[in-house]
Amino acid sequence: MKLRQLRTFVAIVDSGTIARAAVRLRLTQSAASRQVASLEAELGVALFDRVGRRVQLTPEGDDLLNRGRKLLADAEAFEERAKVLKGGQSGNLRVSATPQVIETFLAPFLPRYLRKNPGVEVRFLESGGSQQVKELADSEVQLALMAFGIRRFHNRPLYPIHLLAVMSVEHQLGSSATLEILKIAEEPLLIPSHAFGARSWFDGACEDARIGPRVVYESSSPHTLLALARVGYGIAIVPSNVHSLPPLVRGVPLVHQGQSVGRWSVIAWNPERFLAPYAQRFVDQFVDHARRAYLGRGLARCAPPLTPSK
Numbered sequence: 130m131k132l133r134q135l136r137t138f139v140a141i142v143d144s145g146t147i148a149r150a151a152v153r154l155r156l157t158q159s160a161a162s163r164q165v166a167s168l169e170a171e172l173g174v175a176l177f178d179r180v181g182r183r184v185q186l187t188p189e190g191d192d193l194l195n196r197g198r199k200l201l202a203d204a205e206a207f208e209e210r211a212k213v214l215k216g217g218q219s220g221n222l223r224v225s226a227t228p229q230v231i232e233t234f235l236a237p238f239l240p241r242y243l244r245k246n247p248g249v250e251v252r253f254l255e256s257g258g259s260q261q262v263k264e265l266a267d268s269e270v271q272l273a274l275m276a277f278g279i280r281r282f283h284n285r286p287l288y289p290i291h292l293l294a295v296m297s298v299e300h301q302l303g304s305s306a307t308l309e310i311l312k313i314a315e316e317p318l319l320i321p322s323h324a325f326g327a328r329s330w331f332d333g334a335c336e337d338a339r340i341g342p343r344v345v346y347e348s349s350s351p352h353t354l355l356a357l358a359r360v361g362y363g364i365a366i367v368p369s370n371v372h373s374l375p376p377l378v379r380g381v382p383l384v385h386q387g388q389s390v391g392r393w394s395v396i397a398w399n400p401e402r403f404l405a406p407y408a409q410r411f412v413d414q415f416v417d418h419a420r421r422a423y424l425g426r427g428l429a430r431c432a433p434p435l436t437p438s439k
Contacts, residue, residue, distance in 0.1 A: 132204055134168040135197050137161050138176060142194060143269075146183055202268035206403040219248030222408055225264050226274040227257040227325075229351070230394075233370070234274070238418045242411060249407045258326050265399045271408050276326035276368070277392045284395035285416050286437035288370070288423035291391040292330055293380040295358045295365040302364070303379040307432065310385045314340040317363035319354040322347050326392065327368040334383070334390045369432075370394070370423065382432030389433040394419075 140150040141161070151161040169176050176190035186194065209220060226235060231253055239251060254270055261273040265282055278284050294308045302308060302316070320342070321328045335342050348354050351367045358365035359378050366383070369391070374380055383390045396412055396419075398404055 130168065130171055132201065134164045134171075135201060137164040138168055138190075139194070139197055139201060141165065141177070141184060142186060142190075198267050202402060205268065209405050210403050218246065218407055220250075220405055220407060222249055222251045222272070222405075222411060223254060223270040224251060224272045224274065224411075225254045225256045225261050225270040228255055229370070230274050231255065234415075234419060234422070237422070238415055241418075242414055245414075246407050246410065251411075257324060258329075261397075265397060268399065268402055271398060271402065271404065272411065273397050274394065275397050276394050278395050279397065281399075282397040283400045284397040285412055287394040287396060287416060287419040289389075289391060289393050289432075289435040289437075290327075291369040291389050291432040291435070292327060292334075292383040293367055293369050293371075294383045295355055295367055295374060295378050295380045297359060297361045298377050298379050299361070300364070300379075303381060305381060307384045308381045309387075310334050310338050310383055310390065311340060313342070313364055313383075314338075315343060317345040318342050319346045319348070319357050319363045319365040320344055321351065321354070321366065322349045324349055325368075327366070330390055330392060331366050331383075334385045338385055384433065387433065389435055391432070391435050393435055393437045394423075 137150065137154060137156070140154050141147055144150040144153055147161050147165075148158050151158045154161065156164075165176065172193075174189040174193075175187050176193070177184040178187055179185075224235070235253065243249070243251065254264065256264060256273075257276075261270075261275050262279055262282075264270045265273050273282075274287070275284075276290055278286075294302070294313060296303050302312060320331060323329075331342075345363050346354070346357060351365075351371050354365035354367055355371070355375050355378065357363060359375050367380075369380070369382070396415060398408070398412070
């Protein structure tokens with residue numbers, strides 16, 4: 130059994146189709162199909178059932194999947210450890226983050242890091258929420274910039290993220306320093322989609338406060354929510370690390386029973402995986418960068434403090 134065959138098997142599962150996996154692995158579709166067929170022949174079991182263009186794991190394939198992931202992670206960790214023992218400082222670093230974090234934090238930080246680490250190739254994976262937990266667990270990435278901490282992973286706190294209620298400057302609720310969540314129970318609300326961590330914080334606060342929010346619009350674009358809030362269509366609920374607020378709106382930190390609704394953003398890694406020195410340097414340097422440059426410092430200055438993630 131060859132590692133490239135195993136890597137193709139896992140990529141097909143993650144991608145859903147052989148065609149998408151081939152693009153991801155920079156193979157032709159026929160080459161990817163041959164690798165899986167060879168692996169199935171060598172193992173003596175069928176790994177996939179073919180349903181149209183899609184493939185579905187057989188019970189045998191499902192049983193072998195997690196073992197395959199662990200073998201690939203162990204092999205990569207073995208290679209990375211060998212590079213360190215050899216004294217090399219080169220390698221591939223995969224970092225998971227939301228598009229917003231990539232735009233506002235990683236893009237300005239990257240040139241300085243690469244100047245100091247010319248042998249490192251950094252690759253970003255656009256992701257967020259629970260998907261990042263899976264990526265770290267499956268060793269698809271070495272580092273993840275997340276809006277929450279998970280006990281099973283090690284992390285370093287970056288900056289607090291508070292939920293803001295953003296409304297037209299003419300709105301009567303915009304004059305307060307903070308805004309209790311109960312006060313917006315009857316207001317038309319513009320909220321992030323379920324792909325955003327901020328949505329789960331908001332939903333959790335509403336459930337705890339025993340209110341059913343009056344949602345008039347959901348979007349995967351914070352800028353769309355802000356544009357609608359600006360014209361008085363409703364109150365937008367966005368995290369305090371939004372790139373910028375448009376003119377003619379005001380952002381007020383949202384609180385529940387006097388406590389800020391939010392989380393600490395962290396940079397996290399899987400302690401079961403070897404973390405190369407260049408990845409450790411990325412963590413140290415990015416923590417310093419993020420704490421100096423994080424957005425929302427002014428917007429959330431009135432919010433109660435949040436406890437850093439553990």
